[in-house]
Amino acid sequence: MKNLNDSLPELMRRATENLEPESTDLVERGMARGATLRRRRTALVSVSGAAAVLATAGIIVSGSQLFAKDTQPPAAGTTDKQTIRKTSGVAAKPPTRQETLNTLIELVPARFKVTKPETWGDDWGQGASVLINDGKGLSRLQVSVSAPGVDGNCFDPEPGTCLPRPDGSRVLIRKEEPTYQPDNNPGGVLANAVGVIRRGTESVSLYNFNAVQEKQTEKTRAKPALTIAELTAMADSKLWRFLPKPLPEPSGPVKPEPTSPGTSKPPVPVQETLQTLKQVLPKSLQVSQPGTWGGAPDDFNGAYYLVNDGKGLSRVEAFVSYEVPVAKKCTDERATTFCKVRPDGAVVGWSKNSPEYGDARQKKDGVLANTAEIHYPDGRFITLTSYNAVEQKGSRHTRPKPAVTAEQLLAMAGNKAWKFPGGKK
Template sequence: MNNLNDTLPDLMRRATEHLEPPSTDLVERGMRHGVTLRRRRIAVRGLTGATAVLATLGVIVGGTQVFGSGEPAGEAPAAGPATASAVAKVGAVTQKETLETLLALLPPDLKVGQEQTWGFPGFNGAAVVVDDGKGPSKLSIAVSADGQDGTCVDPQPGTCVRRPDGSLITVSAKEPTYGEGNPGGVVRNSVLVTRAGVGSISLISFNAAEEKGVDKSRAEPALSVTALTALADDQAWRFPAKQPIPSSNPAKPEPKSPGAGKPAVPVQQTLQTLRNVLPKGLTVTRPQTWGGGSEGHNGAAFVIDDGKGLSRIDAFLTYEQPVTKCGPEGIPNCRVRPDGSVVGWVKNEPVYADARQKVNGVVSSRVEIHYPDGRMISMTSYNGPQEKDARHTRPKPAFSTDQLLQMAGSKSWAFPGTK
C-alpha cells in the first residue's frame, strides 16, 4: 500500500460516495461520458489528495495524543489506546453490527435518524444523521480489514503520525467539501486510525445532513476531531477479516485495441484540424492539447468568441472496442446511422450535479461518433471559458449539437493509434 496521501482521500470519500448518482451511459461500453472524458480530465488537471492538517491541530505524539487547536473550549484531549491492537476483535462482522456499534457509542443526548449501511468483503460502512439541538449533522463510519485501506508506509510529518501503541492516525478539521468558494458551506471533520495487524477505521462528521448537494445546516460539524478520535479508539469495534487473494483462473486477456499498430498522430495536428473545422469569423484563443505519442488518445481545445461571450470547445479522438448499438440506458439522444456508426448527443447538460451548478451555471452540449472500425470522436461546447472552476459567460454553448456533429464528422480528422 502506498503513502496515505493516496489512500486517505479514497477512504474518506468512500463513506458517502454510494449516495452519488451514477454516471450516465451514452451507449453500451464505449459511449459513457466518464469513459470518454476521464483521461482528458486526468491529463489536464491531475489528481489532488485530501488536506491533512495534523501539524496545525497541535498533535502531540508522546505518551498522550492531543488535538487542541480549533477544538471547543473545555473539551478533554483524546488519547490513543495503549493496547488497541492486542484487544481488537477481527472476524465476520456484519454491516448491521457496525451500525449498531456506532449507535451504542454515540452520546445519549443526540437525536439520531436516517440510518444507512453499505459495504463489500473486507469493508463495512454506515451512516446516521445526528442532531444536538443545533441542526442536523451527518456522521459516517467505515471499518476496513487489515491492509484493505489506510496503511501508511514511511509516514511523513503532517500526513500520518504513528502513536505509541503502533497505530497510525490522520485527521482533518473543517475541511471544505468543495473548492471554488465552497458553495453550500459544507465542511467536515475526519479521523482515520489504522491499527497495526488489525484494520482501519474512519469517521467523518459534516455540518449538514448530507455531504454534497445541500447547504450547511449548522455552523460546525456535530462531532469534533477529539470526539471522533475517541470513537475511533473505542475497543467495541470489530473489524472485517482480511480477504484472501482470489485463486481463480486468470482473467481473459483484454481484446486487442483496434488502434494497435496504427501510427500515432501529433497532437498539434489534432489542434490544427480543430481550428480548420471551426466556422470562420471567430476569435480563437487559449489553444490546449493533451494525450499524443503512445497515449492512444488525442485531445485539443480552444476558447472561441463569436461576439456573444467566451465558449470552450473540446475535441477528443481515440480507438475503442467497436460500439454497434445504443445501450439500454443513455443520454436523451442516440441512434445508429445507415453506415453503421453510432452517434449520441446531449444539449445544455449541467457540468455539476450539486450546489456548484447554481454558482457557476456552466452547461455543455456534447456529441460522440463511434465508427464500426473502432474510431471514436467526441466534441463538447461549453457556455463558458472552461468546463469547471469558472462562471458561465453566455446563456448557452456557442455550438449546437447539429454543428458539433457536422464538425466531428469531417473527413479531415486523423485518429491516433498506439504504435
C-alpha cells in the same frame, strides 16, 4: 490495486466522489456522463480523482470490491439506544451490517438525537451512517470498518497528518476541511475526519459533516457536530468488530485485456487535430486562444479554441482517439443524453445544455455544455464539446448557452477530415 474507487474504505470513497483533481472536476463530469468521457478525463489529468483523494486524505487501503452499498437500508427514524446495547458486540460470529450500525449509534454521545440509519458492506468491510442533531442543526456521521488483511498504509503528505502511536496503530486526522476546494465550496460543507489503522491492518474511519450529505448540498450548521477528540475516541472503541480476513482471490491465468485497434496505427500530430478543428468550425465564428493536449507519445489528441459569435466567448474542444470497439447499440453506459445507431454501425450520442455541476456550484457558475460523440465500429472515437464559458470548470459562464449547438457538433464530428491517432495502449 485493481480499482481505486473500490479499494478505498467506502467512507472515504463516498465522501470524495466528486473531488476535483487540480483545477478541473474531470471525475465528477465523467461520472455524470459515463464511461466514455471518464476515459477522456483520465487522459486530461495526470492523477485520477481517487488518487487525489488518497493524496488529500493521507491513507491508502488496498483491496477489492470494498463496501457495496446496501440496496435496502434500515428505515429512517429515531433509534432507541437501549435496544442497540442489547445487540452490539456480543456475538462470536462475524458482525452483520446492522451490528456495525448499532455500534456506531451506541458510540454517539448522549446529547444527540439519532435518525436516518443506513448501512452498506461486503466481505472486505462494512459501513454505516446516521444523522445526528444536538438542537443546533443536522449533521451526517458515517463510519467504515475494514477487515483485517485489507492492508492499510498511511503516508504523510502534510506534516503531522498521519501519526504513529505507541500501540503500533496509526491515526489520520483532518479538521474542518471543505469537501470541495476552499475557493469553490459554495455549499460551505466541512468535514472532521479520523481514521485509525490498527496493528492488524483493520481500520476504522469516521467522517462527520456540517450537513446531511457530504456533497451536493448546503450546510445545515456552522461546523461538524463532533470534535476530533470525540471522533478519535469513537474510532478507538473496543466495541468495533471486524469481518474475518478475506480469502485470497483465486489465482490462475489472467485473461488479457482486448487490444485497441489503435495500437497498430501511427500517431497524428496534435497540431493537425487543432487545424482540423478550426477547419470544421462554423465560418461565422471568430476563433482565438488555441490550445492542445495529448499527442505523441500518448494515443489521443485533444484541441480547443475559444470562439465568439458576437454574443460572448465559448470554449469548443475536440478529442480523438481509438477505443476497443463498443457494442452496436445504445446502453445506459453511454456518455450522452441522446443516442442512436446509424446504418453503418456507428453509435452516435449527443447532449444539449448539460450542467457541469450537480450542486450549488452550478448556480454560482452556470456552466452548460453541448456535446456530440461518435463511436465507429472499427474503434475510432471522437467527441466534441462546446461550453458557454471559457473553461469547463472553475469559471463563470460568459454567455447564456454554448455557441455551437449539438446538431452543429454532430456535423463537425462526422467530417471526413479527422484523423485518429494510434500508438501505445
